Amino acid sequence: MNGQKIPKKKVKAMVVSQEQIAEQIYDLWIETELARDARAGQFVALYPHDAATLLPRPISICEADGEAHRLRLVYRVAGRGTAEFSTYGAKDTLDVLGVLGNGFPVERAAGKRVFLMGGGIGIPPMLQLAKELDAEKQILLGYRNGDLFLQEDLGRYGQVHIATEDGSVGVQGNVMDIIRGSGLTADVIMACGPMPMLRAVKQYAAERGIDAYISLEERMACGVGACLGCVCATRDVDSHSHVNNARICTDGPVFEAKEVNI
Amino acid sequence: MNTKVTIAGVTFANPVMTASGTFGSGMEYSDFVDLNRLGAVVTKGVANVPWPGNPTPRVAETYGGMLNAIGLQNPGIDVFIERDIPFLKQYDTKIIVNVCGKTVGDYLEVVERLGDEAVDMLEINVSCPNVKEGAIAFGQKADCLYDITSQIKRKAKQPVIMKLSPNVTDIAEMARAAEAAGADALSMINTITGMKIDIYRRKFALANRTGGLSGPAIKPIAVRMVYQASHAVQIPVIGMGGIANGEDAVEFLLAGASAVAVGAMNFVNPYATVEVIEGIENYMRRCGVENVTELIGAVEG
Numbered sequence: 005m006n007g008q009k010i011p012k013k014k015v016k017a018m019v020v021s022q023e024q025i026a027e028q029i030y031d032l033w034i035e036t037e038l039a040r041d042a043r044a045g046q047f048v049a050l051y052p053h054d055a056a057t058l059l060p061r062p063i064s065i066c067e068a069d070g071e072a073h074r075l076r077l078v079y080r081v082a083g084r085g086t087a088e089f090s091t092y093g094a095k096d097t098l099d100v101l102g103v104l105g106n107g108f109p110v111e112r113a114a115g116k117r118v119f120l121m122g123g124g125i126g127i128p129p130m131l132q133l134a135k136e137l138d139a140e141k142q143i144l145l146g147y148r149n150g151d152l153f154l155q156e157d158l159g160r161y162g163q164v165h166i167a168t169e170d171g172s173v174g175v176q177g178n179v180m181d182i183i184r185g186s187g188l189t190a191d192v193i194m195a196c197g198p199m200p201m202l203r204a205v206k207q208y209a210a211e212r213g214i215d216a217y218i219s220l221e222e223r224m225a226c227g228v229g230a231c232l233g234c235v236c237a238t239r240d241v242d243s244h245s246h247v248n249n250a251r252i253c254t255d256g257p258v259f260e261a262k263e264v265n266i
Numbered sequence: 267m268n269t270k271v272t273i274a275g276v277t278f279a280n281p282v283m284t285a286s287g288t289f290g291s292g293m294e295y296s297d298f299v300d301l302n303r304l305g306a307v308v309t310k311g312v313a314n315v316p317w318p319g320n321p322t323p324r325v326a327e328t329y330g331g332m333l334n335a336i337g338l339q340n341p342g343i344d345v346f347i348e349r350d351i352p353f354l355k356q357y358d359t360k361i362i363v364n365v366c367g368k369t370v371g372d373y374l375e376v377v378e379r380l381g382d383e384a385v386d387m388l389e390i391n392v393s394c395p396n397v398k399e400g401a402i403a404f405g406q407k408a409d410c411l412y413d414i415t416s417q418i419k420r421k422a423k424q425p426v427i428m429k430l431s432p433n434v435t436d437i438a439e440m441a442r443a444a445e446a447a448g449a450d451a452l453s454m455i456n457t458i459t460g461m462k463i464d465i466y467r468r469k470f471a472l473a474n475r476t477g478g479l480s481g482p483a484i485k486p487i488a489v490r491m492v493y494q495a496s497h498a499v500q501i502p503v504i505g506m507g508g509i510a511n512g513e514d515a516v517e518f519l520l521a522g523a524s525a526v527a528v529g530a531m532n533f534v535n536p537y538a539t540v541e542v543i544e545g546i547e548n549y550m551r552r553c554g555v556e557n558v559t560e561l562i563g564a565v566e567g
Binding site for chain 2: 231
């Protein structure tokens, strides 16, 4: 979507800092040259040191500080690899593959009213997006419970609305329930979160005829478009295999909602 | 120091290739690897028509390995000839096209279409465990393997490599059947059928339920099969299965492989192919090996 072609690299990165910010959620800053070219909605893949865990773990970019060569990665511990990452402290080193994926098309939302919608571990990429977007931003965040994260960081870039599944903070339900109750409207939606949420976003956008860009996730191996592991069914013929199966790692992870059959 | 190897009349600058399905047609790895360095690029399998592949999830990690059930998603031979072969022709490397099909006719159609293309060898995939029809069905019974190999050999203009499955009782019997039918070389091993279950969700990790296991976890099995097959036939064997570095590659050569391929480890280390080449060269220097061919089948005992 960016149109620009920056060569991908596997590089050594150093941990600057790490802290736990919610249950199973970690906030990791790493120093890497990859930060220079990183944009909202792109991701990097981190390699665990444990040789039994072969594959790099794709993690979305929460913040990129190109000048300081730093990336902020906020991730959930979901298995063996991410559990290892959560033990890292300052000065630890790790291998990172990046920068991967296309990113959000921020230029298509310039000057418009935009919903930034994040659900759960789909919230982190909304922060870099909020920083890059020159638009009227309404930030809609969905959490499982009152164990919130990143809501204060995001609050610096726009009005934050919160939904929790258990109703302990904000609206009870998910990000779509925030819209229903509030009368909020937008010209463009940019969203990342669990599949049921993204399906609801796609449907909402279609009903109102507004543009929506959603960031998808799938189990992946190579991260660079070779293995064809992480595909998503698409409306149009895909560029690689011509079979309506786009590669989330390279053709995505951000797709226009109407392009994908989710 | 000489790293050249010759298989069925085709001479490779070094014995390191890419394993089919792990390297696309090279484009995706050209950011990382100078494709001119590689002995050969073995492409992702291509069929007569586009194949959409299997539902997701298609990949899952296992201890020291990974399962895949991509299901041979590919753009079909038309796009392949128009896009992938011209791309690869820009490089000073050999081009080996992996061919897949559901019926013998599918394979023959692709083989015929490739006849006048700038392709150095054909690798016939009769060993993919992830598609319901064709593929592995041809590679698990010696008489079926003999039949498809001889039919392909009658049509093929390039030398034919039969890629064998490890999911058989007697690999030597399969190797002999392919050789008897005229195969010019063998490659092995394709992935080993496996399964992973998510115990908390009580679901299969792969939508296809079963997948092909690859990576370092399978290397000892691959070395053993390369040894058995290469001692059963006269034609060259290309060895693969979890090769991560030069030492692994040398192990396959000593077991009897005439060349090797790097597969799943491309996903783990996108520079793996070149590092394997450099690792073989380092081994040769350290151990005083002048010709890499001296290593082929040189295990003692």
